[in-house]
Amino acid sequence: MAADTFLLELGVEELPPGAIDTLSDALAEGIRQGLDDANVEHGQVVAFASPRRLAVQVARLADKQPDREIERRGPSLAAAFKDGEPTKAAEGFARSCGVGVDELIHLKTDKGTWLGYREQQIGEATTSLLPAIVEHAITALPVPKNMRWGDSRVEFSRPAHWLVMLYGKQVVEASALGLQSSRTTRGHRFHAPQAFELDHADDYLACMENAWVLVDRDKRRERIREQVLAEAEVNEATAVIDEELLVEVSGLVEWPVALTGSFDERFLEVPAECLVSSMKANQKYFHLLDAKGNLRPQFITIANIESHKPELVIDGNEKVIRPRLSDAAFFYDTDRQRPLGERIKELSSVVFQQQLGTLADKAHRSGAIAAFIANRIGGDVNQAQRASELAKCDLVTEMVQEFPELQGTMGRYYATHDGESHEVARALEEQYLPRFAGDEVPATATGLALALADRLDTLTGIFGIGQRPSGTKDPFALRRASIGVLNILIKAGLDLDLRELLELAASQHQNLPKAEGLVDEVQAYMLDRFRAWARDEGIGAEVYLAVRSRPVTKPLDFARRLKAVHAFADREEAAALAAANKRVANILAKQGEGAGLDVNAGLLQEDAEKALFEAVTACRQQVSPLFAEARYRAALDVLAGLRQPVDDFFDQVMVMADDDAVKRNRLALLASLQGLFLEVADIAELT
Incomplete structure (x- = not known):
């Protein structure tokens, strides 16, 4: 059976840069799935893409299905x-x-x-299967918004202009999006606008590069990265390469060329975050820092053309950025003319959620929660309340309305300008921490209190009106809020009871339609998020289930137990003791006896049960202070020593003795053994 390379290229007008990767990967996956469903052997399926094309190359594609x-x-x-x-x-x-x-x-x-x-069914030729496979793959693309062009009723993300389908040297006759396949493609819009033909599917990458198109997405991104770093080095500066911006810029150009421009130093009086947001959001520029980490009045732009007069391109970009930065400076100056405190009354007209009231209502509720938490963690109650009052005020400023990503950051700048305390100003920014997995948590007590209070208010409120997340729908980001609360409590070492916090938060709301059982529901939901937290920490689901089975409502304590059981699970004794605990649980569940009884040493008959009793008694004395200090790992290390006496007991002792008193005593001994492990977790789940 012969094999050759297959190439598909769909030429279009400039695609939305944020959709290119998704469409490209989906097209490659659609082709791969179609070939697999048709039982056609093939090698690697590679996706290529640029603003003006989606392409797929399949290596070693068999020329027919197997008989x-x-x-x-x-x-x-x-x-x-x-x-x-x-x-x-x-x-x-x-x-x-x-x-x-x-x-x-x-x-x-x-x-x-x-x-x-x-x-005997003869396999079909691959070239006869490809048209349907390609058409289905294109039709199934997750296009965010379709459009029509000309007088055609064909729909796609952008107007489609050419379709290349080659199997080796052969054109695969097919049609899609109103286009007939051929070997004719096009290069860069300006450097190589003429159409040209591909002789073989293997020639694609080289031919496109000769036509001023880097169609390999990864190569194009790395070319941009290298050029940006090189430009920064020439300017004796450090380039900040935001990966999301890198992907977006890569989706805007086919032949990247990095150029350095500058702006007036007077703009540096505006907070650097404002200038950076303007450069990134509006112009897709990379910013530069000096040796001290301060913003330099320069930027790097990525042109889609290798100009003979790059100074003209630079000049054009400098003219474009100037009014943008002027806007940022105007917003900053305008906002500072009114203290944040004067904006508190404006929050009464901004709806947080129709059934939960305005941002002013939320600030009032959060203030009570934050004050309680601040008192518990040794913070300043008055500062926590003040931070809660100001927490959302920057949302009604000109700057944040223009650049929503600056919420909190501008609150800190404006609060500092107004003479608010350093703690309050920092808390206005820290309330949004952690923003993502692995992000830092607030460093100040006021920031911790505010960050927790804001999330707890949202969780109880949204659950209280019956808007619990379902499936992939989570419009209020309650999953992220829950994991944020857990991370704050754990990373900051706050030994707070989640149930107590939820009860307080729930009590701040009035007339919630789902108030009955609200705290139980939210608590269960949040503790269930520990499964994801444990996974991120490399802890298995069975360890999570072992701890989740216990009535633990302090996240910090929950995390300590998880880590202790995770370490215990790696011990040689773990499997045997887990199995023994499972056996004990089954025996006690069937008999319903023993859990509330004390062991009578006078009724112990067999050497093995006497040895187990002595071992359990000794272990209890050793682990009691360890449990009190939450040193669960050390406690489990002690309990691991019970493996041999437990094994001997089950090998040599009949639990269900004929003498009822002896039987009940042995059940009590097993309950005592089980109780030691349950002080940490139900290790029977480790089986």
Whole structure:
């Protein structure tokens, strides 16, 4: 069976840069899935893309499906013949196979013998399968918003202009999006606008690069990264390369060329975050820092053309950025003319959620929660309340309305300008920490209190109106809020009871339609998020279940137990003790006895049960202070020493003795053993 390279290229007008990767990967996956479904052997399937094209290259694609033997089963022999003559069932089956009854075979199975038919099916040519595979893959693309062009009723993300389909040197005859396939493609819009033909599918990358198009997404991104770093080095500066911006810029150019421009130093009086947001959001520029980490009045732009007069391109970009930075400076100056405190009343007209009131209502509720938390963690109650009052005020400033990503950051700048305390100003920014997995948590007590209070208010409120997240729908980001609360409590080492916090937060809301059982529901939801937290920490689901089975409501304590059980699970004794605990749990569940009884040493008869009693008693004395200090790992290390006496007990002692008192005493001993482990987790789950 021969094989060759297949190439598909769909040429379009400039695609939305944020959609290119998704569309490109989906197209490659659609082709791969189609080939696999058709049972066509192939090598690596690679996606390529640029603003003006989506392409897929398939290596070592077989020229046909493999031949295969088809076996069909018909009626049973009993139903196929009567008095030695074929029945209508036999004749109908033969006709469906295109043969006579005498050409059918007998198929023997465990359930009897049946009429059957075998034929050799010749595999179809791959070139005859590809048109349908490609059409289906293109039709199934997750296009965010379709459009029509010209007088055609064809729809796609952007107008489509050419379609290349090559199998080796051969053009695969097909049509899609109103286009007929060919070997004709196009290069860079300005450097190589003329159409040209591809001789072979293997020539694609080299030909496109000769036509000023870097169609390999990764190569194009790395070219941009290298150029930006090189420009920064020339300017004796450090370039800040935001990966999301890098991806976006890569989706805007086919032939990247980095150029350095500058702006007036007077703009540096505006907070650097404002200037950076303007450069990134509006112009897609990379910013530069000096040796001290301060913003420099320079930027790097990525042109889509290698100009003979780059100074003109630079000049154009400098002219464009100037009014943008002027806007940022105007917003900053305008906002500072009014203290944040004067904006508190404006929050009364900004709705947080229709059933939960305004941002002013939320600030009032959060203030009570934050004050309580601040008191518990040794913070300043008055500062926590002041921070809560100001927490959302920057949302109604000109700067944040223009650049929403600056919420909190501008609150800190404006609060500092207004003479608010350093702690309050920092808390206004820290309330949004952590923003993502692995992000830092607030460093100040006021920031911790505010960050927790804001999330707890949102969680109880949204659950209280019946808007619990379902499936992939989580419009209020309650999953992120829950994990944020857990991370803050754990990373900051706050030994707070989640239930107590939720009860306080719930009590701040008035007339919640789902108030009954609200705290139980939110608590369960949040503790269930520990599964994801544990996974991020490399802790298995069975360890999570072992700890989740216990009534632990302090996240910091929950995390300590998780880590201790995770370490215990790696010990040699863990499997045996987990199995023993599972056995103990089953015995006690069936008998319903022993858990509330004390062990009577006088009723111990066998050496093995006496040894277990002594070991359990000794362990209890050792681990009690460890449990009190939440040193769960050390406690489990002690309990690991019970493996041998536990094994000996089950090998040598009959729990269900004829003497009822002896039986109950042995059950009490097992309950005592189980109770030691349950102080940490139900390790029976480790089985």
